[in-house]
Amino acid sequence: MQTFKETGLPEEILSAIGELGYETPTPIQSKTIPEILNYGNDLIALAQTGTGKTGAFGLPVIPQIKTEEKNVQALILCPTRELCLQITKDLQKYAKNYRDLFITPVYGGTEIRTQIKALKRGSHIVVGTPGRMNDLINRKAIQLGDVRWLILDEADEMLNMGFKDDLESIMAQTPEWRQTLLFSATMPPEIARMSKNYMQEPVEISVGTKNQGAENVEHHYYMVQAHDRYRALKRIVDVTPDVYGIIFCRTRQETKDIADKLMADGYNADALHGDLSQAQRDLVMHRFRKKHLQLLVATDVAARGIDVNDLTHVINYNLPDDIEVYIHRSGRTGRAGKEGIAVTIIHSREMHRIKAIEKIAKKSFERKMVPKADEICEKQLFHFLDRVGKTELEESSPVNALLPALYEKLESIDKEQLIKQFVAAEFNRFMEYYQNAPDLNIYKEERGGKGGRREGRGGRDRGNASFSRLFLNIGKTDKLTSGEVIGLINSNMRGTTVKIGKIELLRNFSFVEVDKEYEQELITKLNKAKLKGKKVSLEVASPKPSGRKRDRDGGGRRHGGGRRQY
Incomplete structure (x- = not known):
């Protein structure tokens, strides 16, 4: 495995990154550092975020800065204020042994005059966002005629954010003999065009495959x-x-x-x-x-x-x-x-x-399947118990003074009962919330048109059950969902697994197929319930006719034998 020393970096840099705990370069660093140190070619480096790109360009550029000259020698452009500040912070750590080297961040959203003063004092490396850099150029507050390194970090992001014109304007202010280093996570066509127009026979370095997702x-x-x-x-x-x-x-x-x-x-x-x-x-x-x-x-x-x-x-x-x-x-x-x-x-x-x-x-x-209530409650409970178990109680803790009274208060409760009450007190509200939560998953292999979700206790699975078609007086205008229909059934039939078939949500009412065995029990219990702020009216409807189009919602109700027919 290659070490930083083997990349050719000088002792001042090696000492600084050694104090930071860096021992071996990342793949992108091991490929770019020698290239920037030794050859001076334009460079396109493709690597995902979090792979050490700041070190890939910062570590070899810093030792080549001529600190006795007070002009801008390296310009780093990046898409956002946060990244600008992060790059600056990292570079300052790398350059701790170069006391006469000055790094200035410039970005929007803050007072420009403060940044102009910093530039007038002298800066060797400027890290900036494209918009603010153009403002400074237009105010003649920065000169880029001596820039030896032009570095575009997250170039694809800057293009995605609409900075193409800003970038071209800034690049036009830099000398043609500069070394251009372009770092990007992806290689869209705009990057290829930019490299053709503004770079001279760039060397392309890639960690992984172009446009490939991160490995971990x-x-x-x-x-x-x-x-x-x-x-x-x-x-x-x-x-x-x-x-x-x-x-x-x-x-x-x-x-x-x-x-x-x-x-x-x-x-x-x-x-x-x-x-x-x-x-x-x-x-x-x-x-x-x-x-x-x-x-x-x-x-x-x-x-x-x-x-x-x-x-x-x-x-x-x-x-x-x-x-x-x-x-x-x-x-x-x-x-x-x-x-x-x-x-x-x-x-x-x-x-x-x-x-x-x-x-x-x-x-x-x-x-992955959307987790169900029992899985979530179990996970949360054991997570809570783990946190309790890892809580350290110091001797000086005020809790210690309360322990005798606590022991006396709880001595009448046996261990098992105490655990039950402890869990109930902590998790009752959580468990009640999920008690009748429906299955949210769509089961793709069962999908037919827009249907195919298997929900409710036992799922929407017809199996061998005989189904009854029920009319419900609540529909889409009430913003009713299939999950709420299933929740209504489950909450009123606790302890009973009711198989649920097709649910049809129409404009002013709905139909739901349920196991015929529980038809009358459901009607009795649900007609005492409320849903969406309305009193539920549930009754048996005729089976859906085959070979005819569904009647339009809201028209042609006929009554016969106690059943609604549509």
Whole structure:
């Protein structure tokens, strides 16, 4: 295995990174460092986020800076403020033994005059976002005529964010003899065109395959009805008590809605989107990095440049339109040699998109079933007990003074009863919430048209049961879902497994097939219930006629023999 010393780095750099605990270069570092140190060729480096790209360009550039000259010699462009600050922080650590070397970050969302003053004092390396760099150039606050290294970090992200014109304008201010280093996670056509127009016979270095997903990430998907996405999300989170991840949504509004729902439901979550001020964004990111938040709900644009190494999960509330965006999302977990999981919630008509991602990213997706109530409650209970078991009680703890009174209070309760009451007190509300929760999974192999979900106790499985078709006076105008119909049946038939067949949700009413054995018992019990704020009316309907079109909802009711006929 190659060491940093074998890459040709000088002792000042080796000493600094040795103190940071770095011993061996990552694959991208071992390939790029000698190239930048020794040959001076333009370079295209393809590697996922979290693979050590800052070290790949920073470690070989720093020792080549001429500190006696007070001009800008290296310009690093990146897509976001967060990434700009992170790169600057890393470079300052690498350069700790070069006391006369100055590094300046420039980015939007903060006072430009402060950055102009820093540049006037002299800076050898400038790290900036494209928009702010162009502002500084237009104000003649920065000169780029002596730039020896032009580095584009996350070039594909900058192009995706619409910085193409800014990048071209900035590159035009740099000398033609510069060395251009382009780092990207994917290789879209725009990158190829840029390399052709602005680079001279670049050497291409790739870790893994172009557009391939990160190696340490498992890819899971859950298939549910579109209206069950949020309930599925909660169950996925509940069955993973130690989750620390980002939930990606399509729009700002969806981001706000999902974050608000999670917070209202008691989850440790917050939102990151374009409507936040820079101060609000910084506060959210500070809490997330300190793990005071477990879940960050974000859009792709808002999440760009987030640099967090310990994410356990990336959750796609919706699949992105661009497969390369999926690769970027999933690459935010499984970083720095750790393992991660990328989760996607889809509906039945999106399976072809999973197949497309598998083909391009060269990754296999594993179908997972949305966890059911017993699995979630068991997981949460044992997680809680593990935390209790790992809690250290110091001698100075005020709890010690209360122990004699506690022992006296509990001495009349035997051990088994105490455990039962302890668990009930802690988990009753949680278990009651999930007591009659329906199965949210769509079972693809049973899908026929829009149907095919197997739900309820024993599932929507006709088996050998004889079914009765019942009329329910609540329908789509009441925003009724199939899951709520099943929940209504289960909650009123506790202790009894009732097989459920087809559920038809119409505009003003619905039909549900149930095991004929429980027909009268269901009618008796459910006609005492309420659903969606309405008193339930349930009665036997005629079997659905074969060979004729379904009558339009709301027309032609005929009564005969106590049965509704349609």
